[in-house]
Amino acid sequence: MKPSHYYLGIDLGGTNIAAAVVDEEGVIYGRSTRKTNAPRPYEEIFNDMAECAFDAARETGIDFNEIVSVGIGCPGAVDKESGRLEFANNLDFYDVPIVARMEKLLGKKVYIENDANAAAWGEYLAGSGKGTESMIMITLGTGVGSGIIENGHLITGAYGKGAEIGCMVICLDGEKCTCGRKGCFEAYASATALIKQTKRAMKENPESEMWKIAKGKLSNVDGKTAFIATDKAAKSVIKNYLRYLSEGIVNIINIFQPEIICIGGGVSNAGEKILKPIRKHIKDYSFARFGKKQTEVQIAKLGNDAGIIGAALLWKNL
Numbered sequence: 004m005k006p007s008h009y010y011l012g013i014d015l016g017g018t019n020i021a022a023a024v025v026d027e028e029g030v031i032y033g034r035s036t037r038k039t040n041a042p043r044p045y046e047e048i049f050n051d052m053a054e055c056a057f058d059a060a061r062e063t064g065i066d067f068n069e070i071v072s073v074g075i076g077c078p079g080a081v082d083k084e085s086g087r088l089e090f091a092n093n094l095d096f097y098d099v100p101i102v103a104r105m106e107k108l109l110g111k112k113v114y115i116e117n118d119a120n121a122a123a124w125g126e127y128l129a130g131s132g133k134g135t136e137s138m139i140m141i142t143l144g145t146g147v148g149s150g151i152i153e154n155g156h157l158i159t160g161a162y163g164k165g166a167e168i169g170c171m172v173i174c175l176d177g178e179k180c181t182c183g184r185k186g187c188f189e190a191y192a193s194a195t196a197l198i199k200q201t202k203r204a205m206k207e208n209p210e211s212e213m214w215k216i217a218k219g220k221l222s223n224v225d226g227k228t229a230f231i232a233t234d235k236a237a238k239s240v241i242k243n244y245l246r247y248l249s250e251g252i253v254n255i256i257n258i259f260q261p262e263i264i265c266i267g268g269g270v271s272n273a274g275e276k277i278l279k280p281i282r283k284h285i286k287d288y289s290f291a292r293f294g295k296k297q298t299e300v301q302i303a304k305l306g307n308d309a310g311i312i313g314a315a316l317l318w319k320n321l
Contacts, residue, residue: 006030009065011056011111012315013075014118017041017093020052022059023308024070025315029129031308033063042095049101053108067109074114074317075105076121076310080164083115114317118310120157120166122267123150124320125313130304131265139261140303141168141252143197143226143268146181147189151259157320169193173251188254191247194226194270201229201240208236226269230276245277249284256298257290267303274302 006026014021016039023034035058037051052075060067079091086102105113116124123140127150132138136155142148147169151158159165169189170182177186178196190196202221205213212232217223229240252264270277281300286292303309 006032008071009063009069010315010318011059011070011073012121012311012313013052013056013073014121014310014314015039015048015052015075015077015094016118017078020048020055021307021311022052022055023311023315024059024063024065025312027316029125029312029316031312032065033059033061034311035059035062039094041093045094045096045099045101046104048094049104049108052105056109070111072112072114072318073105073109074116074121074314075101076118076314077101077115078118081115081117083163086113086115088115112318114314116157116314116317116320117150117159119148120150120159121313121317122148122310123152123313124157124316125309125311126150126265126267126303126305127152127313128316128319129312130309131301132263135262137259137261138263138265139168139255139259140265140267140309141255142303143192143248143266143270144194146195147193147251148268151261153259153261168251168255171251171254173247173254188247188251192244192251194268196247197226197229197240197244197270198224200244201237204229204236204240208234210234211236213237213240227272230273241276242280245280246284248277249281250288252281252300253285253289256285260291261298263299263301265301265303267306267309271302278302 010025021036024032035055037055080089088099088101102113126140127138138152140150149168151166171188172186173188174186178190180187180190212234229237
């Protein structure tokens with residue numbers, strides 16, 4: 004059955020632009036992608052975003068006039084009040100008028116949100132958080148992305164730049180983080196951090212099975228390498244990595260105690276291999292461990308579609 008309303012989401016990334024037509028329940032009907040080809044002038048990228056949106060509508064088989072509104076998930080710092088993308092380092096954008104420009108190109112009301120928040124919003128509405136009032140999503144990728152939903156609304160702080168859980172310090176004066184501080188959750192629990200920890204262990208253990216999996220080259224190491232290997236060195240890498248990840252998640256629970264924490268990103272593909280030790284750590288160390296109701300930890304369900312669905316449905320976060 005044809006939905007009563009269509010909405011369009013755009014996921015603006017450093018590598019790709021993705022657009023999709025979505026209904027009110029988060030079901031995708033048609034999509035389109037293009038290369039971002041950054042860095043280049045923002046006007047050129049915005050033009051390609053608009054063309055990608057038009058292509059998604061054509062793919063769906065609808066007239067663009069049937070689109071009610073457009074939402075955009077943007078990397079970096081967004082100012083929703085002014086409609087400007089203040090800073091996106093991987094695009095080399097500084098204070099660009101994304102809403103005004105895209106509304107002119109598309110002829111539609113445009114909403115913007117940080118991409119991690121948009122992904123969390125999508126997961127909340129149509130994925131792991133569906134039917135709950137509170138959920139926190141953390142994404143384990145190049146960094147640690149996060150989004151917080153409480154009482155059915157995104158929590159982004161007084162000025163819209165909050166909820167950056169990845170920059171919560173878990174080890175004072177520890178590993179350097181890309182934000183400039185030391186010891187951040189991101190510096191220990193991101194996929195980038197896991198790869199760094201894996202390479203360090205490989206250098207210290209030249210006989211490790213991890214070398215075989217990586218075909219003898221550190222450049223071939225990824226977030227799966229230590230999970231695939233079965234030797235003592237690999238198991239130690241995973242054990243220590245999950246300690247960091249679990250400790251950060253316990254901090255999140257102690258502060259917010261959401262109904263659900265969902266974990267996304269490439270590392271989440273390990274499934275129960277990461278969930279089981281995380282749940283044990285929560286049971287042993289969370290402040291509310293003796294309570295009858297406990298935060299549930301799950302793997303995110305929507306994968307790469309979370310951001311595009313969340314962007315399309317940003318109008319619901321009003």
